[in-house]
Every structure is written in C-alpha cells, then in structure tokens.
Amino acid sequence: MKKPLLILLLGFIMAAGSFAQSSYYFPGESFDPSIPSPEEFLGYPIGEWHTRYDLIVKYYEKLAEVSDLAELKTIGYTHEHRPKIILTIASSTLLGNLEEIRLAQLQLADPSQPKPDVSAMPSIMHLGYGVHGNEPSSAEAAMLSAYWLLASQSELAQNLRKNAVVHFxxxxxxxxxxxxxxxxxxxxxxxxxxxxxxxxxxxxxxxGRTNHYWFDLNRDWLPLAHPESQVKIAWYHDWYPNVTTDFHEMGTDGTYFFEPTKPYGSENPVVPRKNYDDINVRFAKYFAEYLDEIGSLYWTKEVFDNSYPGYGSTYPDIQGGLGLVFEQASSRGHLQASQRGDISFAFTIRNHVRSSIATMEAGLDNREYMHDYLREFFQTAVSEGAKDPAKNYVFGDQFDPSRNSLFVKFLMDHKIKVYENNADLSAGGYDFKSGKSWIVPTSQPQYRMVRTMFEDVKEFADSVFYDASAWTMARAYGMPFAANTTVKTGNLLTEAPSQDYDFPTGKAYAYLIDWSDYYAPKMLFDLQEAGVHVEVINRPFTSKTQDGETKFSAGTLIIPSGFQKLETAELKDVLEKLAKKNKQKIYATTSGMNLEGIDLGSNLVGSVTIPKVIMVVGDGVSSYEAGEIWYLLDSQVGMPISKVNSDDMGRVNLFDYTTLILASGNYNSFSENFQNHLKDWISRGGTVISMKSASLWLNDKEIIKEELVETEETPEPESLPYAVQRDFEGAKSVGGSIYMAALDLTHPIAYGYQRETLPVYRNSTIFIKPSKDKYLTPIRYTENPLLGGYISDSNLEKLAQSASVIISPVGRGRVINFYDNPNFRGTWFGTNKLFLNAIFFGDMMD
Structure with missing residues (x-):
C-alpha cells in the first residue's frame, strides 16, 4: 500500500477551531489553490459548527463550478424538498466519457453480454455519508474528502482521478x-x-436520526418507502459501484469500527463467502494502516449487523459490490466527555476522512479484482438460480389489483425480472389466475434478490439480532406465492400492471365499491371529503350489477343515490373522477333487493363516520411507530392526522375526535385528570387504537382488563460466565420475525381480506391471552405460526397461546389492541388494511 500522506501523530483530545485545517486533516499535503477548501468557502474551520445541508450542497456546487474534474447531479428530492445530489470526481477524460463508462459497467454486471476489458475500466466507487442525521461527522468528512480528491497534489489523488470515478x-x-x-x-x-x-x-x-416521517433510512434500501431511497436505488442500478461506504456514529465511549462484522452471525445468507472471507479482509488492512498512522483506536468483527438487506452497507453486497460500514464514537455536539477524555467534533470527522481516503486507495489497488468479482457475482447468481429446485416463483392476489401492481413495481425497482403468467394454476395451496398473477424465474442475475423477496429463513448461526431476523418481502405485501418447478413464463414486463375501469352508465339505485383493493380506504376518505354519504354492508351478498350477478364480501361500500346532498349528475361526476384517480372499480345496481344475502337497506348496513384522528407523540412514545402511522395516513390515504405532544394532551378535548392512536410507549406523563377524561371519552363511544406497550399501560391503569400469557418457564442455570450474558439474554428477545395468523373474516377488522390466514410481523415479547369474550379476538396465531426469523422455543410456546389483535370494550367505546406491527417500515402492505379498518370501522367492532 502506498503512503498517501505524511502523517503526524496528533493527540486524541482536540478542541474544534484550535488548529489549522490542512495540518490537522491533511498534514504535509499540498493542494491546488484554485480549489477552495471547505474552511475557505464556509468561513469557519470544519468541526467548529455543524454545517447546514444547504451549505454542503453549495460547497459541492462550487467545486463543480471551479473544476472540470467535478460534475454535480441532482437525482431527486426529499420529503421536505431538499435536493438529493451526487458529486462525481474524475479526470476530465473520464468525465467526458462518463456515459460510456456507465454503460460498460452495466455490461460487466450483465452475464448475458460479452465481458468488457476490465483492465481498461476505471474503478467505480460510491462514498455515501450521513444516513442518520444526528451522526453528523460523516457529512463534514464528505466535504473534506471531496476536496482532498479534487485538489490534492499527492500521487495517490492524481492516480485516483486518472483511474477511478468516485461518486460522493x-x-x-x-x-x-x-x-x-x-x-x-x-x-x-x-x-x-x-x-x-x-x-x-x-x-x-x-x-435527528430519522427522516421527515421519523423513518430510519438505513433500513429503507430494501423497502424503498421513501423518495430518498427510491432515487438512490435507481441511481445505484445505473452504476453498480464496486465499493460503497456507509459512515455512522456510535456511543461516545466507543472508539472506531470497520468491517469485517461478526463472522456468520452478522452476515447475510445470500452473499457469497468470498465477500466476507476475502474482499473484506483485503480492505480492512487499509483501514487499519490509516488509523494506525494517527493513533486512533478501532475494533472489528463484533456486534454490528450485516444481515438485513435494507442497510446501506449490506444492499451493495447483494449487488456484486462491497458495502462497508464505519462507526465512529460520537461527540453528539461539538465536544463531549468520554471515558478517554473529551472527544471533539473535529476528531470524529478526521477518522471518517481517513477511512474515506483508505477506501479510495483500496478500491484503486483492487480495481481489476473488484471488476472481475462484479461479473463473477452475477454469473454465479444465474448458475445458482438454475440449480435451485424452485425454477420459478408464481405470485398474485386475484382480489387486489393495486397491491399486485405495488409488488410488481417493487420487484422491478430492484431489477428483478418479472414475467406474465398466461395460465391458471394451483400451487402451494393458492389458485393463481392468468392475467392476475406473475412469474419470477430463479435463473436470473438478481437471483439473490429473488431469494430475499421469497425465501423464508428459519435457521441461523446466531440467536441475537441487531435488527430484524426476517424480511421476506412477499410476506410483507401479504402476497400469495408459491415455488414451482415447471411453470412457463409469458412476456417480460417492462412496467408494472395498471388497471382502468369503465364507469357504469345509466341510472343507479346505488353504487358499490369492493373493499378488497388496497386503495379502497383512500377512495372512501376522498368520497367523504367530497361530501358523499357512504355506508358499509356488514354481511356478504350478491347483487345484479353492470357485470351481471356479482358476489360481494362483508365490508363492501354502498353509495345510495337517494341519500345524498349532491345532485345526481354531480354525484356521478365525483364518483367517476375519484374512481379514476384511485383506480377503483365502481359497480352500479338498479335495485335495493339483492339476489342473495341481506338487502341494501338492511339493519346490517350502516353509515361510515368520517374519521377525525389524533395521535400522541413526544417523549416516551416510539417515534418509529408514530412515524409509520403518520406516513401511512399521509401517503396511502391522504388523511390528515393531528399529532399532539404528550405533555400537551391535558389541553385536548377528546370529544372533538373519533379516534385516538397510542403508538408503543410510556404514557405515565398523562395527568390523573386526563386519564379520567380518557376513560370517560372511551366509555361514551370513543375508539382507541393501541400498539403493544401502550396496551400494557392501559391495562395497568385498569382502562382495559386483558391478561398476560403465563407459562411454566424452563429453569435457567444458576451460574453462567459473564462473557455469555449478551448472547444468553439477547436470545430471549423477538427482534423481528414473521408469523401466520388466522383471521375472523366476519369481523370488521378483517374487511377486505379473502383468505383466513395472513402473515404478520412481530418485534416484541408482549404475549396477551385471547379475550375472555369469544367474539373479540379476531386475529390469533395458527397452530404452527413461524414463517421466518428467529424466536426462542419458550417465546414460541407463549406466542401459540397469544392473540395478535384483541378488541377490549369500555362502556360504549372500545380499545383495539395491536400486539404485532401492521405498518412496519412502511412496507407491510399486507397488514395495513387491518389498521385502516380499525380507523374507519372501529365503532362497529365491539
């Protein structure tokens, strides 16, 4: 390895602002004076302030303006409309041929194409910083690292500009x-x-860790719930970088972590061993040398997880590149005391700068090796897929076209090839209809992502998980699917399926909307907002519509023409526009007398109240769960939700709302007066939707009276070595796994579902007995519920005796208790409707 810098050993303790920038970050370096340093541009030394994002963007714009070796591109925008940018640095020759270089990289990643001459191809590196907003040192390091690559006169920097394309x-x-x-x-x-x-x-x-909706974007590379991740993944698949970095911070008393991560226990099951046993080891030597030179302490091979595919350091490993996670002990401000003395913001920045340069040098030295590995990765993916007993996966929900479309688009966003299914078939206990189901072959370059989407994993090298232990995305979408050995495919899809429906003509006694489609709740809320009176039919029936004899399930919406404030023509116009907007089919019937089942004026038909929802947020409340709920209502329903801080709830009159949402959390800050108000409001007809530990709080305050599952615990050893404490105790948790639940399809919580079983996601050890009232446990687990992920034997025994959802009556009101998470990470489309049913039909559930 080359010695890129003349390093001076500096002390660990360093107060920001008390040093010259170049001598601290780049001792002995000389720089092109025409390129402004971050300090020159900003007017303060890096590390003295936390730099606002707009100034970071402005600095990158300045670099692109003053140098023909830098190019800036905006690839999208965040929820708050901040630009998502990529700064590309390379020689003017390489930048002038950037599109040809990109296409050659794509050709290299496509085993069906001739392999390009990798000896002539530059290294493609992607340095990503700051996925967690309150881990701020990395974004400052991003400015310094880009400056160094662009302006340094060192031999290493010159070689990098000549032989690499580096994206920041x-x-x-x-x-x-x-x-x-x-x-x-x-x-x-x-x-x-x-x-x-x-x-x-x-x-x-x-x-500041999370994004606008309080989501952890370092979990979103797989779900793609948010625009930051969506544009990043689209960009990633335009380039397939050989190396991708993911810079973080950890607790102040730590030192510095770089990969390799914990062997086997922290590794993803679809990633080739070569990544962990060879490539990671190659790169680690560079990181060690660069940190040794400045005397920084570090560690490897412990704790940090590299298994969940949604990490910024794991997703590249499943795309033929090397993903690298770095963790720096944080000052969480400008200066903070630690066990080794005061740690400064500048010190934390410097370590990330060192790792950035080390990554670039390692990537350059292993340029041809990493190109060969990229081709090898996708070649072996195709050959391994061809050997898989499952030659294809067939999937599709014949009752929910919108969710089908969402899942197909999701697969295609991850560059998985999806084909039409042109034949009706039965497999895995499901019926798949031609035109309403699709096929994913296993023998394709993205075979390892196909496994990620469809494969249930239940065996693990470890029983302690930093994050989720299951992520089968077909389960998250509630998608019926099955492995097949003989299915033939139709045409390759180039876009996700879409549906358009003709609006019924002629006079209508009433209009009907099937509740099975994912966007039916959005349609309902749009109708209510437009002043349309909507009711729900609480039993199955058969009616004569424009399609002839048509069967409908409980939960079907009815819009009676005779009970509207809108004139007939205006009603039809509103219905037609909203149906087109939400891609919903409208059925028309000319009579209230049905062919089978209850009639349209039955006492089992009732109006749907327009929801007015309030959610408690603030100290003690899970921001992740609250954000998932907020995001669901915003993005999928378009429904406003009042978010009120817990310490402001004493000023709230709950009678102004229909529904109160309590995400998991501790609500002991509620005053006794507010607790009494809450009890009174519920007993007079209010609906509380309560998540996990919030239900325990309601139980503790005797607002509801549900019982914990109690089992005879297996005796534990009287003594164990101190060193095994983390593993032994950690194995008792449920870090995130998938289970099969049984639905009572006659209950309003299950309206819109057509099958009696549904995958659910659980990440807690709260086990509650089914209700003593035999009608009020509409969702419980099947006899052998584990679908994927880790759970201890004792917890599985408790789960088998537990409820997933319980309705707890309180006077004329009710608490709807969710003990699983139906909205996890914005991607559990299969269970979202359970939560939305609780909002729209909660007053019908007891």
Whole structure:
C-alpha cells in the first residue's frame, strides 16, 4: 500500500477551531489553490459548527463550478424538498466519457453480454455519508474528502482521478441532518460544554436520526418507502459501484469500527463467502494502516449487523459490490466527555476522512479484482438460480389489483425480472389466475434478490439480532406465492400492471365499491371529503350489477343515490373522477333487493363516520411507530392526522375526535385528570387504537382488563460466565420475525381480506391471552405460526397461546389492541388494511 500522506501523530483530545485545517486533516499535503477548501468557502474551520445541508450542497456546487474534474447531479428530492445530489470526481477524460463508462459497467454486471476489458475500466466507487442525521461527522468528512480528491497534489489523488470515478453522496438523510444541525448549533456553548448532560448532547424528541416521517433510512434500501431511497436505488442500478461506504456514529465511549462484522452471525445468507472471507479482509488492512498512522483506536468483527438487506452497507453486497460500514464514537455536539477524555467534533470527522481516503486507495489497488468479482457475482447468481429446485416463483392476489401492481413495481425497482403468467394454476395451496398473477424465474442475475423477496429463513448461526431476523418481502405485501418447478413464463414486463375501469352508465339505485383493493380506504376518505354519504354492508351478498350477478364480501361500500346532498349528475361526476384517480372499480345496481344475502337497506348496513384522528407523540412514545402511522395516513390515504405532544394532551378535548392512536410507549406523563377524561371519552363511544406497550399501560391503569400469557418457564442455570450474558439474554428477545395468523373474516377488522390466514410481523415479547369474550379476538396465531426469523422455543410456546389483535370494550367505546406491527417500515402492505379498518370501522367492532 502506498503512503498517501505524511502523517503526524496528533493527540486524541482536540478542541474544534484550535488548529489549522490542512495540518490537522491533511498534514504535509499540498493542494491546488484554485480549489477552495471547505474552511475557505464556509468561513469557519470544519468541526467548529455543524454545517447546514444547504451549505454542503453549495460547497459541492462550487467545486463543480471551479473544476472540470467535478460534475454535480441532482437525482431527486426529499420529503421536505431538499435536493438529493451526487458529486462525481474524475479526470476530465473520464468525465467526458462518463456515459460510456456507465454503460460498460452495466455490461460487466450483465452475464448475458460479452465481458468488457476490465483492465481498461476505471474503478467505480460510491462514498455515501450521513444516513442518520444526528451522526453528523460523516457529512463534514464528505466535504473534506471531496476536496482532498479534487485538489490534492499527492500521487495517490492524481492516480485516483486518472483511474477511478468516485461518486460522493454527502448526506443520505438531508431532512434529519438539518434537524440535528439546528439543535447542536443553537445549543452550542462558548466555550463548548463537554458535559454529556448538557442540552446540546440531548436532542428533543424525535431527534435527528430519522427522516421527515421519523423513518430510519438505513433500513429503507430494501423497502424503498421513501423518495430518498427510491432515487438512490435507481441511481445505484445505473452504476453498480464496486465499493460503497456507509459512515455512522456510535456511543461516545466507543472508539472506531470497520468491517469485517461478526463472522456468520452478522452476515447475510445470500452473499457469497468470498465477500466476507476475502474482499473484506483485503480492505480492512487499509483501514487499519490509516488509523494506525494517527493513533486512533478501532475494533472489528463484533456486534454490528450485516444481515438485513435494507442497510446501506449490506444492499451493495447483494449487488456484486462491497458495502462497508464505519462507526465512529460520537461527540453528539461539538465536544463531549468520554471515558478517554473529551472527544471533539473535529476528531470524529478526521477518522471518517481517513477511512474515506483508505477506501479510495483500496478500491484503486483492487480495481481489476473488484471488476472481475462484479461479473463473477452475477454469473454465479444465474448458475445458482438454475440449480435451485424452485425454477420459478408464481405470485398474485386475484382480489387486489393495486397491491399486485405495488409488488410488481417493487420487484422491478430492484431489477428483478418479472414475467406474465398466461395460465391458471394451483400451487402451494393458492389458485393463481392468468392475467392476475406473475412469474419470477430463479435463473436470473438478481437471483439473490429473488431469494430475499421469497425465501423464508428459519435457521441461523446466531440467536441475537441487531435488527430484524426476517424480511421476506412477499410476506410483507401479504402476497400469495408459491415455488414451482415447471411453470412457463409469458412476456417480460417492462412496467408494472395498471388497471382502468369503465364507469357504469345509466341510472343507479346505488353504487358499490369492493373493499378488497388496497386503495379502497383512500377512495372512501376522498368520497367523504367530497361530501358523499357512504355506508358499509356488514354481511356478504350478491347483487345484479353492470357485470351481471356479482358476489360481494362483508365490508363492501354502498353509495345510495337517494341519500345524498349532491345532485345526481354531480354525484356521478365525483364518483367517476375519484374512481379514476384511485383506480377503483365502481359497480352500479338498479335495485335495493339483492339476489342473495341481506338487502341494501338492511339493519346490517350502516353509515361510515368520517374519521377525525389524533395521535400522541413526544417523549416516551416510539417515534418509529408514530412515524409509520403518520406516513401511512399521509401517503396511502391522504388523511390528515393531528399529532399532539404528550405533555400537551391535558389541553385536548377528546370529544372533538373519533379516534385516538397510542403508538408503543410510556404514557405515565398523562395527568390523573386526563386519564379520567380518557376513560370517560372511551366509555361514551370513543375508539382507541393501541400498539403493544401502550396496551400494557392501559391495562395497568385498569382502562382495559386483558391478561398476560403465563407459562411454566424452563429453569435457567444458576451460574453462567459473564462473557455469555449478551448472547444468553439477547436470545430471549423477538427482534423481528414473521408469523401466520388466522383471521375472523366476519369481523370488521378483517374487511377486505379473502383468505383466513395472513402473515404478520412481530418485534416484541408482549404475549396477551385471547379475550375472555369469544367474539373479540379476531386475529390469533395458527397452530404452527413461524414463517421466518428467529424466536426462542419458550417465546414460541407463549406466542401459540397469544392473540395478535384483541378488541377490549369500555362502556360504549372500545380499545383495539395491536400486539404485532401492521405498518412496519412502511412496507407491510399486507397488514395495513387491518389498521385502516380499525380507523374507519372501529365503532362497529365491539
């Protein structure tokens, strides 16, 4: 390895602003004076302030403006409309041929194409920073690293510009970044305060880690719920970088972590061993040398997970590249006391700068090797897929075209090839209809992603998980699917299926809307907002419509023509426009007398109340769950939700709302007066939707009376070695796994579902007995519920005796208790409707 810098060993403790930038970050370096350093551009040394994202963008714009070796591209925008940018640095020759280079990289990743001459191809590197907004050192390092590559006169920098294309993403999570930067800067002391209890080091809820909707974007590379991830993955598949970095921060008392991660236990099952046993080891030597030179402490092969495919450091491993996670002990502000002394913001930045340069050198030295590996990865994917007993996966829900479309688009966004299914067939206990089902072959370059989408994993090298232990995306979408050995495919899809329906003509006694489609709730809320009176039919029936004799399930919506404030022509116009917008089929009937089942004026038909929803947020409440709920209602329903801080609830009159949502959390901050108000409101007809630990709080306050599952525990050893504590105790948790639940299809919580079983996601050890009322446990687990992921034998025994959803009557009201998470990470489309049913039909559930 080359010695890129003349390194001076500097002390660990360093206060920001007390040093010259070049001598601290780049001692002994010379730079092109025409390229402004970050300090020159910003007017302060890096590390003295947390730089706002708009200034980071402006600095990158300046680099692209003053140098023909830099090119800036906006690839999309965040929820708060901050630009998502990529700065590309390479020689003017390489930049002038950037499109040809990109196409050659795509050809290399396509085993059906001739292999390009890798000796003539530059290394493609992607340096990504700042996915967690309150891990701020990396975004500052992004400015310094780009400056070094562009302006350094060192031999290494010159060789990199000549033989590599380096893409910088300075902040994966701009919205969270600015939320944290504002906090740290506005609470900074002069001089800085190192006390960990100081306000600067303790952000207000929800903190800057997450994006606008309080989602952890380092879990979103797989689900693609948010625009930041969607545009990033689209960009990624335009380039297939050989190396991708993912810079983080950890607790202040730590040191520095780089890969390899924990062998086997922290590794993804579809990634080739070569990635872990060879490539990671090659690169680790560079990181060690660069940190050795400045005396920084570090560690490897422990704790940090590399198994979940949605990490920024794992997804590239499943795409033929090398994903690298780095963790730096955080100052969480400008200066903070640690067990080794005061750690400064500048010190944390410097370590990430060192790792950035080390990554670039390692990538350059292994340029041809990594290109060969990229081709090898996709070649072996095709050959391994051809050997898989499952030659294809067939999937499709004949009752829900919108969810089909969402899942097909999701697969295609991950570059998985999807084909039409041209034949009716039965497999895996499901019926798949031609035109309403699709086929995914296993023998394709994205075979390892196909496994990620469809394969249930139940065997693990470890029983302790940093994150989820199951991620089968077909389960998350509630998608019927089955492995097949003989199915033939139709045409390759180039876009996701879409549906358009003709609006019925002529006079209508009433209009009907099937509740099975994923976007039926959005259609309902749009109708209510437009002033249309809507009712729900609570039993199955058969009616004569424009399609002839048509069967409908319980939960079907009815829009009676005779009970509307809108004139007939206006009603039809509103219905037609909203049906087209939401891709919903409208049925018309000319009579209230049905062919089978109840009639349209039955007492089992009732109006649907327009929801007015309030959710408690703030200290003690899970920001992740609250954000998932907020995002669901915003993005999938278009329904406003009032988010009220827990310490403001004493000012709330709950009688102004139909529904109160309590995400998991601790609600002991509620005053006794508000608790009494809450009990009174529920007993007079209010609906509470309660998640996991919130239900335990309601139980503790005797608002509801449900019982915990109690089993005879297996005796534990009287003594164990201290060193095994983490593994032994950690194995008792449920970090995130998938189970099969049984639905009562006659209950309003299950309206829109056509099958009696449904995959659900659980990430808690709260086990509650079914209700003593035999009618009020509409969702419970099947006899052998585990579909994928890890759970201990004792917890599985408790789960078998537990409920997934319980309705707890309270006077004329009710609490709807969810003990699983139906909205997990914005991607559990299969269970979202359970939660939406609780909102729209909650007053019918007891």
């Amino acid at each position: 993403d300075p902040t994966v999570n701009p919205d969270g970044r600015d939320r944290h930067s504002q906090w740290a800067n506005s609470n900074k002391g002069f001089p800085p305060v190192a006390d960990p209890l100081d306000r600067e080091h303790n952000e207000a809820w929800p903190g």
